[in-house]
Amino acid sequence: MKLKVWGSRGSIPVSDYPDTVWKRTHSLLEDFQQSGMSPDDYLKSKDFTSITGFGGNTTCVQLTTNSGSSLIIDGGSGLRSLGMSQLGGDLGKGKGEAHIYLTHYHWDHLVGLPFYVPFYIPGNKIHVYSVCEDLEKCFEILFQKPYFPVPFNVIKAQITFHQIEPRKPFKIGDLTATPYQLDHPDPCWGLKINGDGKNFAHCVDTEGTRISREKLGEDLPLYQGIELMYFDAQYDFNDHLNKVDWGHSASQIGLDLAMREGIKRVLFTHHDPAASTEQITDMKKDTQRYFIExxxxxxxxxxxxxxFAYDGMEVEI
Ligand SMILES: [Zn+2]
Ligand SMILES: [Zn+2]
Known part of the structure; x- marks a missing residue:
């Protein structure tokens, strides 16, 4: 099973101001000049994201099995690029099928939906899933004047809404997905996904307030037997302590959970829109210190x- 991150930012899409890019480029060039290395060797010696940044699209990931079953989780602004990448295939010809699961209806998880081009191509069949109530109503609101110029009835693809039951598995091709509740001010449902014999846990958005097995109760299976966990680490640890009930977590909370439950790998995501590349890089260093301790x-x-996840990252699970 493969994971592709199309958007790793939380709350609102962001981009670096030209001034920030200019300053980063300037300091890199100075550093390069002093290194005496070839351009290739110099770039390879650097952490990829310290040069590129982590990206600014809001949350959207895609899971694909070896046989081609595919599930998109959340429709943040990253969904726009995902849709563009699909136009060369069946979805571009009106003969495709797509499956989109919505964890909850906060804007950062929906804002890309009106810009998903396969919706506007007749013949496509698109399935939208959520545990949260009023799925169809909440989806249609996104395509409503005066907020968006194209009304819902102009969508040409056939859209089927699936109201999913908590903690009950549903199937998409050879993927099996089971929703479990996360810790968020409005109900938000993570997913445990099994495909190609591996398990993936999508834990965004969550504050990770129920940390013990007892408190997690019927949601504990989301964190057990997992090869890769995708975990909300919007804040650094101190910031997280000051933002009680904001619904987001820190890498240290996810690490504690993963080290206790034997989760093989974790990707931290839903980066704070206010966090610069340097600040997220510092959070990685703090996480490493905590892990070693x-x-x-x-x-x-x-x-x-x-x-730490970044836009465009691809991971084999
Ligand atoms: Zn969010
Ligand atoms: Zn949220």
């Missing part, structure tokens, strides 16, 4: 692999 203190903790 915890593993030293308790050797039985699982040696989780982890990283």
């Amino acid at each position: 915890q593993r030293k203190a308790k050797e039985t903790l699982f040696p989780v692999e982890w990283d």
Whole structure:
């Protein structure tokens, strides 16, 4: 099973101001001049995201199995690029099928939906899923004047809405997905997805307030037997302590969970729109310090692999 991150930002899409890009380029060129390296060697010696940034599209990921079953989770602004990438295939010819699961209806998870071009191509069959109530109504509102110029009835694809039951599995080709509740001010449903014999856990948006097995209760299976967990780490740890009930977490919370439950790999995501590339890079360094401290203190903790997600990142699960 393959994961592609189309949007890794939370709350609102952002882009670096030209001034920021200019300053970063200037300092890189100065550093390069002093390095005496070839351009290729110099770039390879740098952390990829320290040069490129983490991207600014809001949350949207795509899971694809070896046989081609595919599920899109959330329709943040990253969905626009995903849709463009599909136009060369069946969805561009009006003979395609797509499946989109919505965790909840906060804007950052919906804002890309009106810009998903396959909706406007007759013949396409698009399935939209959510546990949250009033799926059809909440979806149609996005295509309504005066907020958007194209009304819902102009959508040419055949759209089928699926109101999903909590903690009950549903199938998309050879993918099986089961929704579990996350910790968010408005109900938000993560997904445990099984495909190609591997399990993926989508844990965005969540504050991770229920950390113990007892408190997680019937939602504990979301964190067990997982090869890759995609986890909300919008804030650094101190910021997270000051933002109680904002509905977002920190990498240290996700690491604790992963080390205890034996999760093989974690990708931290839903980056704060206010966080610069340098600040997210610092959060990675803090996470590394925390990880080393915890593993030293308790050797039985699982040696989780982890990283911070960026737009366009592809991961084999
Ligand atoms: Zn969000
Ligand atoms: Zn939210």
